[in-house]
Amino acid sequence: MSKVRVLVGTHKGAFILTSDGKRQKWDISGPHFAGWDVYHMHGSPVNPDRLYASQTSGWFGQIIQRSDDGGQTWQPVGNQFGYEGDPGMHLFYDGSQRPWEFKRIWRLEPSPTEPDTVYAGAEDAALFRSTDGGQTWTELPGLREVKGHLWQPGAGGMCLHTILLDPADSNRIFVAISAAGAFRSEDGGQSWQPINQGLHSGGELPDPGAEVGHCVHNIAMHPSNPNVLFMQKHWDVMRSDDSGSSWREVSGNLPSDFGFPIAVHAHEPETIYVVPIKSDSEHYPPEGKLRVYRSRTGGNDWEPLTKGLPQSDCYVNILRSAMAVDTLDKCGIYFGTTGGQVYASADSGDNWSAIASNLPAVLSVEVQTLP
Amino acid sequence: MIRVQLPYHLQTLARVGREVELSVEAEPTIGSVLEALETAYPMLRGTVRDQVSGRRRDFIRFFACGQDWSLEAYETPLPEAVVAGREPFRIVGAMAGG
Numbered sequence: 001m002s003k004v005r006v007l008v009g010t011h012k013g014a015f016i017l018t019s020d021g022k023r024q025k026w027d028i029s030g031p032h033f034a035g036w037d038v039y040h041m042h043g044s045p046v047n048p049d050r051l052y053a054s055q056t057s058g059w060f061g062q063i064i065q066r067s068d069d070g071g072q073t074w075q076p077v078g079n080q081f082g083y084e085g086d087p088g089m090h091l092f093y094d095g096s097q098r099p100w101e102f103k104r105i106w107r108l109e110p111s112p113t114e115p116d117t118v119y120a121g122a123e124d125a126a127l128f129r130s131t132d133g134g135q136t137w138t139e140l141p142g143l144r145e146v147k148g149h150l151w152q153p154g155a156g157g158m159c160l161h162t163i164l165l166d167p168a169d170s171n172r173i174f175v176a177i178s179a180a181g182a183f184r185s186e187d188g189g190q191s192w193q194p195i196n197q198g199l200h201s202g203g204e205l206p207d208p209g210a211e212v213g214h215c216v217h218n219i220a221m222h223p224s225n226p227n228v229l230f231m232q233k234h235w236d237v238m239r240s241d242d243s244g245s246s247w248r249e250v251s252g253n254l255p256s257d258f259g260f261p262i263a264v265h266a267h268e269p270e271t272i273y274v275v276p277i278k279s280d281s282e283h284y285p286p287e288g289k290l291r292v293y294r295s296r297t298g299g300n301d302w303e304p305l306t307k308g309l310p311q312s313d314c315y316v317n318i319l320r321s322a323m324a325v326d327t328l329d330k331c332g333i334y335f336g337t338t339g340g341q342v343y344a345s346a347d348s349g350d351n352w353s354a355i356a357s358n359l360p361a362v363l364s365v366e367v368q369t370l371p
Numbered sequence: 372m373i374r375v376q377l378p379y380h381l382q383t384l385a386r387v388g389r390e391v392e393l394s395v396e397a398e399p400t401i402g403s404v405l406e407a408l409e410t411a412y413p414m415l416r417g418t419v420r421d422q423v424s425g426r427r428r429d430f431i432r433f434f435a436c437g438q439d440w441s442l443e444a445y446e447t448p449l450p451e452a453v454v455a456g457r458e459p460f461r462i463v464g465a466m467a468g469g
Contacts, residue, residue, distance in 0.1 A: 035380055059430040059464045060380055060418040076384065076414035080422045102423070 003370040009038035012360035016071045023346040026355045040364045044110040054105040077134035084141035091152035100124045109163035121160030125177040140189035147212045154178030162219045166226045179215035195244030218320040220262045222269035232262040250299020255286045261323035266331040270298040275318045284315040308352030321364035336362025378464040385412040399454045402445030434461040
């Protein structure tokens with residue numbers, strides 16, 4: 001029978017939740033790296049027992065951990081993230097220029113084909129790649145050359161938080177940065193172009209046609225259709241049918257088009273999920289009701305999913321990397337909250353239950369479906 | 372041998388106790404002790420001082436013999452009591468817990 005492994009990064013360590021394919025009973029191991037922020041954990045699609053974790057601390061900096069036994073044991077690997085050349089300056093919140101400074105790794109994205117190749121998304125925003133299992137890291141500096149001086153931090157920092165590797169074309173990479181926007185490379189990360197046409201950020205940017213500077217919160221794709229991208233922006237849920245070259249809004253009837261994560265159903269490329277948040281000023285669900293919204297039409301028409309989720313007095317947030325899906329049939333959907341709950345649905349979102357209730361604030365959720 | 376005390380999170384990262392002993396071949400200075408520490412425990416590289424700039428991290432302090440050595444240059448020789456092993460060189464996480 002298949003198994004499911006849920007990798008949960010929190011504000012005070014990492015937790016690994018496991019279940020059989022029924023997804024009814026869960027075992028929790030952890031905390032791993034107790035007391036540290038774990039921004040992200042991710043497993044290699046080629047070797048699912050190869051896991052990478054971003055362990056970070058305001059006191060002690062950045063550690064990258066690697067496991068080769070599914071998270072039972074871990075070894076620190078390389079943590080030297082040096083920008084190539086002089087990284088120059090970027091915009092600060094107040095419009096002044098500030099020097100680029102490495103702070104932490106937000107995202108680890110293992111290659112779908114090479115177990116020793118893994119990408120890392122940094123704050124201040126940059127993309128790094130390791131081809132030796134995380135021992136050494138090299139920046140792909142062409143990304144910062146795309147008007148990096150006009151990038152600025154979002155509320156969480158100037159972070160590269162989304163990395164999508166096109167499963168059909170190993171040279172095509174998508175990344176997203178708050179607050180710079182979305183970018184695409186067609187040559188394995190050497191050169192990049194902004195893909196923000198159609199994004200509207202009138203409240204945050206003075207230039208309505210700004211090529212960069214947009215606060216993209218998350219992007220998702222279905223592996224069978226990598227030309228279609230779905231975006232949760234600071235405001236607006238967006239869709240692209242041409243690999244990001246143009247975007248159109250598909251917020252439709254959502255109660256709020258602000259939010260952080262977005263996910264795609266494992267078997268239905270037009271079924272997508274978001275968790276509306278009331279506003280950028282309040283960062284909790286509208287009306288105190290925790291509702292996942294599902295669209296089976298690739299956007300515009302949304303239905304609330306509420307069974308098993310708190311429908312009163314709920315004021316948690318769901319962060320950008322804290323929602324993921326498994327590949328079982330029916331598809332499982334998982335998300336974590338800043339209140340320390342991890343909710344799961346084993347039926348594509350129709351019914352939910354908490355599979356962990358009292359963890360530290362959840363920063364990220366990834367799911368592995370194991371044979 | 373020079374005794375170096377570590378904050379809790381670096382003890383767990385290096386899988387050692389509160390105190391480690393280091394053999395320092397060069398003149399015992401703040402810098403040579405940090406170099407010996409990072410050589411003996413490579414997982415600590417970047418946790419006490421930035422790997423690129425070499426600067427002490429903002430939330431790290433160095434104490435020895437009841438004195439704050441945090442702002443001293445790396446070339447500063449350590450006091451005789453630390454060199455002789457009677458007193459530890461303390462790497463401390465700054466008081467910022469709440």
